[in-house]
Amino acid sequence: MLTLLDHSLPADVLPFLHGPGLLHHPELSAGRHGARAAALASHRPDVLLTRTMLDPSETAAWYEATDADAPLLVVLIDADDEHAREESGQATPGAGCPRLTVHRLKDPHGTERAVYARALALAERLWLTAVTAPALAARLSAVRPFRGSVALVGAGVVNLITALRLVRAGHAVTVYDRAPDPRADAHWTVYGTSRGGGDGRMFTLTETDGYHGNPQTGPIPYLRPLVDNGWCLAEPSALRQEELDWVHDSTRIPPWLARAYTDDVLLFNQFARRSWEELFTAEPTLSRDVGLRDGILRLYNDPVRLSAQTARQWALGAVRTVLSPAEVAKRHPALTGAHTAGALAGGVEVVGFTVQIHDFLARLTGLLEEEGAVFHWETPVEGLRTDPNGLPDGLRCQEEVVRFDHYVLSPGAYGGELLRGTATHGLIHGVIGVWLTLPNLAPQLMNSVKISRSGHLAEDSNVTVTTGPDGEPLLVVGSGYGWTGADPAHIDPIQLEALHMAVEDTAAWFFPEAYEEARRTGLLKESRRHCVRPWTASSLPVLEIAPNAHGGLVVVTGGHNTGGFAQAPVAADAVAAALRGEPHPTHIRYHPDRLRMFYRQR
Known part of the structure; x- marks a missing residue:
């Protein structure tokens, strides 16, 4: 997708717009007559992002230069006009011309950076719809209307x-x-992710998320070994070109598009929340004897990340209670040791639930x-x-x-x-997560937990409150990101061991007595397992x-x-x-x- 921006932009917006698919020609907004028409004809963009509407000669030049079936899109920003009405409409000057959609974007109160982030995301979604919807509609209309x-x-x-x-x-x-x-008593290694991983799964409003790195640390380090704080669990020298291409695609996604993708994923998490509620209501047997527990406690060791993620959870409507470290220990006595050791910056109780997936x-x-x-x-x-x-x-x-x-x-x-x-x-590659099990010692943890340890190899961990086959209280800990490339069996055992040790370190920090008991009884070693999650660039x-x-x-x-x-x-x-x-x-x-x-x- 190629987007042409035809006007001057604030200095703080320019770095945000770096990446593929964007042409910035600020001179067009105040240039000579016919300059914009010439640019549209020469560059043939899919999208024009502008503050001034096209005149007929500019529209004609754009139409004549593009393929007859190419969808074209104008996003017109009226950010300074409080009375502008946001709307979409079709402009079709003549038969046989490509379709042109004009969307007027009203966002008078946002920052300039937010306005352009929204405009670009909107443009990509509208263009995507214009390109894909006709073929999808044709396929769906051809489906036989029977069960x-x-x-x-x-x-x-x-x-x-x-x-x-x-x-x-x-x-x-x-x-x-x-x-x-x-339901068979087969070894965990013969199963896929759902049955082969640990006996716990979690729903939160950010459980399916965007993984694009950040401006401070850069893109996800798929090619850097785990022992160097990267994500690569495969032997780099054995990676094929298509796997390197997959990584390249993941690393060049511009920030505004990564944000749009993440917003879409989070939107469907909201859909999923309603769908799970409806499913458990319609199929009550699915919630019986499966360890269903309501409410998730999110824990952070970094006050900066705590602040940012708390704001994010508020924006999603997920927050129930925000807790200081002392309040975490008071409401959840099982975490008193972690509080005493200084492992907590604070916590947030959020919407969510866990089940024993097996x-x-x-x-x-x-x-x-x-x-x-x-x-x-x-x-x-x-x-x-x-x-x-x-x-x-x-x-x-x-x-x-x-x-x-x-x-x-x-x-x-x-x-x-x-x-x-x-x-x-x-499109789908593997990313390993590893699992271990601890006894849930008194005072028992009553709510399942998400642990964030900024800068740690096992940065994000899920701790699910479960019970064993004889009803014994247990904690199932899952964490880790280890990219295997296109082959889910492509695993470096040394790197895998490093991932297991990182998760054990989290268990030892947050549940020291349970960790020691699991180590003493052999449960720690016996409960080790991993699963390979399906991942896209x-x-x-x-x-x-x-x-x-x-x-x-x-x-x-x-x-x-x-x-x-x-x-x-x-x-x-x-x-x-x-x-x-x-x-x-x-x-x-x-x-x-x-x-x-x-x-x-x-």
Whole structure:
């Protein structure tokens, strides 16, 4: 996407606008007659960001220079006009001309930096919609209007919640997974992220988030080894060019676009909050005997980060109570030791909940079976079978092809060949998180916790209050970011050990007595495990919709980074809408080509 800014900008805005896809020509606003028309014809931008409306000759020059089907967009900033009305409209001077949308942006009270951040984000979303909506609408309108058979590949929490949504909508559901039944007593290493990780999952309004680094430390250090405080868990010399390209895409996202992506993810966290409430109301059995606990305590060791994140939680409507270190220890006596050791700058009690994910998956799977869903465990699906026109017409599974009306693919970080031929192929890489378990000693921790340790290798940790198989009170600690590239098995054992040690250090600082007890009894070593989370370069999850050969759809969901559980019901709603032939906001905002279209790679 190419955006032309045709006027002078305040000095504090200019650094914010660095990055690809922007042309700044301030001379055009006061230049010679015809200068802007010439610039539009020469540069052929997708978007004009301006404070003065085009005249007919400028519009004509832009139209004549661009392809007949190219969507064009004007964002007109009336930031100084308190009486301006924000609106969008179409301008179509003649038949056969490309579509021009004019959006008048009213933001008279924001700072100049905020105005331009909003204007650029708005432009990208409007242009994205103009480019993708017609094809999506055509695909959805062609879906057969019946409740058909659906094959779901992958039995992680995202696809199982989707399966329940589709069963309730009247579809005949069949689920395939390469791993054993999650209710089986198999070793954790044979499972994917949902069942293979620790027995705890958390929902908060920032659980699915944007991971773009910051101006102080730079972009996410995917290529720097963990032992050097980076994110690379793979052997750098073994990385392929496509993996280096993925990292390059992640590092060159301009700040305003990163902010727009994060805002979109946080918006769908709000959707997910309502969806989880509705799901637990409609399916009360899912909340029974799964360790459901309401409320999350966020802890910080850095007062600057505490202040910034508290403001962020207030803005999202998540805050229940803000606590000083002494108040944290008083309300949560299990953290008295951390307070005494000076590990706390303060805390915030926020909206959220946790569950014991292993029990939740077992209950969900049982419910689906009762409702008629068919499961094929330990049955890997090798990929999509395509017809002579290149359209998928079945799944290649154990040397045969199985066919359904629709296919929903959600393989987590293990897409590989399964996603070949889809737009999602190559987008999802793996990021490891590691887990350990501690006894929940008296005085017991009653609320699950998020711990932020600025500058630490295990910077963000989730501590979930759970119980063991015999009802013993436990704490499940999960943390860490270790990028594996495109191969989820590409793990450097030395780096993995460093990640485990970092999480153990957090456990020792915040729960010293429980840590010592776990070390003494062997629980600390026995409970070690890791899972590989599906991650995208943009931090945007993926929701891909494509036609298949027999009038149905192939839908791909994934790439939720740390928030697959959190946004599972949103993904389910989006898939169900697609199979009804109806749009859903994620169909565009989680479009798999969103970042590539911005970079003009598609």
